[in-house]
Amino acid sequence: MDDLLADFIAETREMLEASGGELVAWEADPADRARLDTIFRFVHTVKGNCGFFDFPRLASLSHAAEDALADCRAGRREPDQQLVTAVLAIIDRIALMIDAIEAGDEFPEGGDESLIAAVDASHETVPSASLTESKEGSNPPLHAPADALLGTGEEQAAPYRRADAAAAQRTIRLPVELLDRVMSGVSDMVLARNDLAHRLRQAGNQPTIDGPFERLTTILSDVRDAITRMRMQRIETLFGALPRLVRDLSAELGKQVMVDLDGGDVELDREMIETIRDPLTHLIRNAVDHGIEQPSARLAHGKREIGLLAIAARQSGNTISIAISDDGRGLDEDRIAAKAIATGLITASERQTMSRDKILNLIFEPGFSTAETVSNVSGRGVGLDVVRQNLEKVGGSIKVTSVPGQGTLFSLQIPLTLSIIAGLTVDVGGHRFAIPQSYVEEIVQASARALDFTRMGETALVTFRGNRVPCLMLGEVLGLNTCEIAAREPTLVMLRLASGDLFALAVEGIHNHGDLVVKPLAPAVMRSGLYAGSTLLDDGQPVLLLDVANIASQHNLMSDTRVRAIGPLESEAVVTAELPRAMLFTDFAGRRSAVRLELVQRIETAPASAIDRSAARPRVVIDGLILPLIGLPEDALALPRMRLLRLSDGACELLYAVREVEDAVELKDTLHPVPEDALAEAMTLIGGQPVTLIDAHALFALHGEPPLAAARPRCVLPDGEWARTILAPLVASAGYDILPEGTADPAAIGIVFDDVFEVAEALGRALPARVIRLRDQPDAPPGCETIYRYDREGLLAALAEVNRAARAEGEAA
Amino acid sequence: MTGDLLVIAQIAGRRCALSALDVKSVIEIGTITPIPRAPVWIAGITALRSQALTVIDCRRALGFGGGSDGNDWPTDHRAAVVADGGHSYALMVDSIEDITTAADEAGQVPGGFGPEWSRVATGMVETMAGPALMLDLAALLAGPEAARHEIEAAV
Numbered sequence: 024m025d026d027l028l029a030d031f032i033a034e035t036r037e038m039l040e041a042s043g044g045e046l047v048a049w050e051a052d053p054a055d056r057a058r059l060d061t062i063f064r065f066v067h068t069v070k071g072n073c074g075f076f077d078f079p080r081l082a083s084l085s086h087a088a089e090d091a092l093a094d095c096r097a098g099r100r101e102p103d104q105q106l107v108t109a110v111l112a113i114i115d116r117i118a119l120m121i122d123a124i125e126a127g128d129e130f131p132e133g134g135d136e137s138l139i140a141a142v143d144a145s146h147e148t149v150p151s152a153s154l155t156e157s158k159e160g161s162n163p164p165l166h167a168p169a170d171a172l173l174g175t176g177e178e179q180a181a182p183y184r185r186a187d188a189a190a191a192q193r194t195i196r197l198p199v200e201l202l203d204r205v206m207s208g209v210s211d212m213v214l215a216r217n218d219l220a221h222r223l224r225q226a227g228n229q230p231t232i233d234g235p236f237e238r239l240t241t242i243l244s245d246v247r248d249a250i251t252r253m254r255m256q257r258i259e260t261l262f263g264a265l266p267r268l269v270r271d272l273s274a275e276l277g278k279q280v281m282v283d284l285d286g287g288d289v290e291l292d293r294e295m296i297e298t299i300r301d302p303l304t305h306l307i308r309n310a311v312d313h314g315i316e317q318p319s320a321r322l323a324h325g326k327r328e329i330g331l332l333a334i335a336a337r338q339s340g341n342t343i344s345i346a347i348s349d350d351g352r353g354l355d356e357d358r359i360a361a362k363a364i365a366t367g368l369i370t371a372s373e374r375q376t377m378s379r380d381k382i383l384n385l386i387f388e389p390g391f392s393t394a395e396t397v398s399n400v401s402g403r404g405v406g407l408d409v410v411r412q413n414l415e416k417v418g419g420s421i422k423v424t425s426v427p428g429q430g431t432l433f434s435l436q437i438p439l440t441l442s443i444i445a446g447l448t449v450d451v452g453g454h455r456f457a458i459p460q461s462y463v464e465e466i467v468q469a470s471a472r473a474l475d476f477t478r479m480g481e482t483a484l485v486t487f488r489g490n491r492v493p494c495l496m497l498g499e500v501l502g503l504n505t506c507e508i509a510a511r512e513p514t515l516v517m518l519r520l521a522s523g524d525l526f527a528l529a530v531e532g533i534h535n536h537g538d539l540v541v542k543p544l545a546p547a548v549m550r551s552g553l554y555a556g557s558t559l560l561d562d563g564q565p566v567l568l569l570d571v572a573n574i575a576s577q578h579n580l581m582s583d584t585r586v587r588a589i590g591p592l593e594s595e596a597v598v599t600a601e602l603p604r605a606m607l608f609t610d611f612a613g614r615r616s617a618v619r620l621e622l623v624q625r626i627e628t629a630p631a632s633a634i635d636r637s638a639a640r641p642r643v644v645i646d647g648l649i650l651p652l653i654g655l656p657e658d659a660l661a662l663p664r665m666r667l668l669r670l671s672d673g674a675c676e677l678l679y680a681v682r683e684v685e686d687a688v689e690l691k692d693t694l695h696p697v698p699e700d701a702l703a704e705a706m707t708l709i710g711g712q713p714v715t716l717i718d719a720h721a722l723f724a725l726h727g728e729p730p731l732a733a734a735r736p737r738c739v740l741p742d743g744e745w746a747r748t749i750l751a752p753l754v755a756s757a758g759y760d761i762l763p764e765g766t767a768d769p770a771a772i773g774i775v776f777d778d779v780f781e782v783a784e785a786l787g788r789a790l791p792a793r794v795i796r797l798r799d800q801p802d803a804p805p806g807c808e809t810i811y812r813y814d815r816e817g818l819l820a821a822l823a824e825v826n827r828a829a830r831a832e833g834e835a836a
Numbered sequence: 837m838t839g840d841l842l843v844i845a846q847i848a849g850r851r852c853a854l855s856a857l858d859v860k861s862v863i864e865i866g867t868i869t870p871i872p873r874a875p876v877w878i879a880g881i882t883a884l885r886s887q888a889l890t891v892i893d894c895r896r897a898l899g900f901g902g903g904s905d906g907n908d909w910p911t912d913h914r915a916a917v918v919a920d921g922g923h924s925y926a927l928m929v930d931s932i933e934d935i936t937t938a939a940d941e942a943g944q945v946p947g948g949f950g951p952e953w954s955r956v957a958t959g960m961v962e963t964m965a966g967p968a969l970m971l972d973l974a975a976l977l978a979g980p981e982a983a984r985h986e987i988e989a990a991v
Contacts, residue, residue, distance in 0.1 A: 554871070
């Protein structure tokens, strides 16, 4: 019985959510039979079910609504505003009663009669001319006492409900815990797989196992995707209630608003849906209350009487953007500014330098509310600052743009899910932490001097793109012992908070980035306010996820004063962004040079061991690519690793070794051509110092070459068991790829037995260009270039020799 | 209650009992990732398959340890995994002894158990393996700060 009751409650709820939107849609278009049918079915089902469960009050309410709707269906009655309102009131009451039933409370007595009367009354007392003819045919519904109705209701409804359930129910209800359990089971499987993969790699190539293992990997990632999707819900569930909300609001305020919903099929984590429900509701209230004007005002401005409120959801990668736009009066920049000055958010002089956008976004500041009179609809003590806060809590953000007289657009960005985020793992003091990628603006690696690292009292500042930015030492924040060397050359993670504040977090190294499955932490750990959760790396090591927003606010980096300090600089940067920019660096000759920023793909840090100087032109291996390297000093390198600028012209890449990367600068001064230096485009002044601007054209003409995959040299082995089992492992471990038998590759090195070689030569068969000949006897016949097949050293030396010759030839070509 | 299964463990040199219903499993504890700036009685987090467990140093959670006596007892390489409030914890104890049944109800002893123990103990329980102190998991996981707050509140 309890199960049945729970089913009844859940089903009724589901239908309630769906029918809210339907009702409003139906009111807008009374001829829409499909909507009317849906609502009718709802009240009918409720009536039937509650008779079954002995809820006489629910039964009488739903019966009244059903009667009225039945009249409409039969064409005896024209649905009008009053009827819709009355039916909605009944549906609301049903929702409340359902809540009470679930909680096991007694629903307060009384009030039902007036609701029932309202459905009737609206029908009888509306003296609308348009309704007269339809009224003539209609009789006032005969309301028997609720008790008397019970019996009939039950009998009619029961079979009806079964049919509905069978047709509509293509879903099953599952407890979320079960999903979570399956999800964590799959996560366990992924970890077990990673462990297995690690062991398989150690054991070497095993074709019989590798195939099935690959398949397992594919299946597992499919299952993981599916499980993740199971937690997803269409945003429709949220959108479903909105038409009703807007209808009620606009009726209350005497406005006319049309809702346009788009993107209801976008899916996101059900927890996230709950999180954005309130912010979204608040924004819609605001739009209807403050944004859309009274119909008369709209007509006076030459707009349509009916205001339009468009809500659209879009998914892009890992984020969902929701746009809420109205075609109302728009935000009043001056009023917002005046209010902000009055409340002390900004000063009058600051206001002069602020862009319209900046001013508009002040409405999200704490303690800001533009409505002079706190109306019933919006402004219930909850401001837009709370909306922003709530969104930021889940890693989202909100912006507003507005055109006066034409409308306002709020755009929300929210992550797809709370549990899987893109993150960056960083090292500090031997510990590893994760940072949500969404905060990371840029990663800067430079010496403390280049960053102009200064301490102002306890606060550290760095100069980043010409702005002074506060800098937190992660080691200090966490109270860890950090090593001195790393402090002199820190890696800075520039973090942009959702409020727009920028700050730098100094860490010792960047480890990795990827998708992190975030799990909550124990409350005692959360209390430290530094961590947002924990996650497991691929190797199963647990890592803590830093709570960036909280760390920033603990260090007072998120106050609104900061926003303003950085604000004007930012807009300045926008204005000057049109100047060409260049990367300023000092090369190994000690010359300060610059290269146009568009060319710089990345700043690489390569160990000295990755650099190959054997050929005339040095090469370096980065990400498995062999790239030309220029700018190296003549003498041997003293540095264990060096900074390389990775330059690209789109097709070719080359690396420029530099002693120190300083910063990205703007080329403000005039460029003086230097015809005597072929590699210099011009000389210019940066900060009063002469700097050589590198001529990219000349550089790529001289040194550019498309990247070569650093493929291992290939080798063809003789046929036979001996070669496969004894020779192949030796050759492979020496760093050669072994080609399958029978493949012809002119670049490969061939290892053949001498007798085979002689036969082939005699018959004129094709042989690889470079051949190593093996003989069976330890003692070599005189004048024969063969190697005894168990002469390990000799064989490896021959391989290296041939490989070197092949490379030299390749380069010469 | 009589007949209840209990996990018997040594904590700070005393025999303690946890309800076997609370203990999900006993694991070999692997690498513990420390949590900077967390309370001292939280040793860190460790991974149990895909789950991250908060490792509780039971001695410190009682309010013992710290200072010179911190290393007086060796800790077991095994830990009891418990769950409270939707979070999983691994309890680091001196040693895990046995699983046994309770022989009577938890009762008080004259003179009490001392301030640290009184906060977390529901009473003494007779077991097949001898008497043990029955621990209240939630109180243990609240940490020694909880006691201090209570005292402060009382003052």
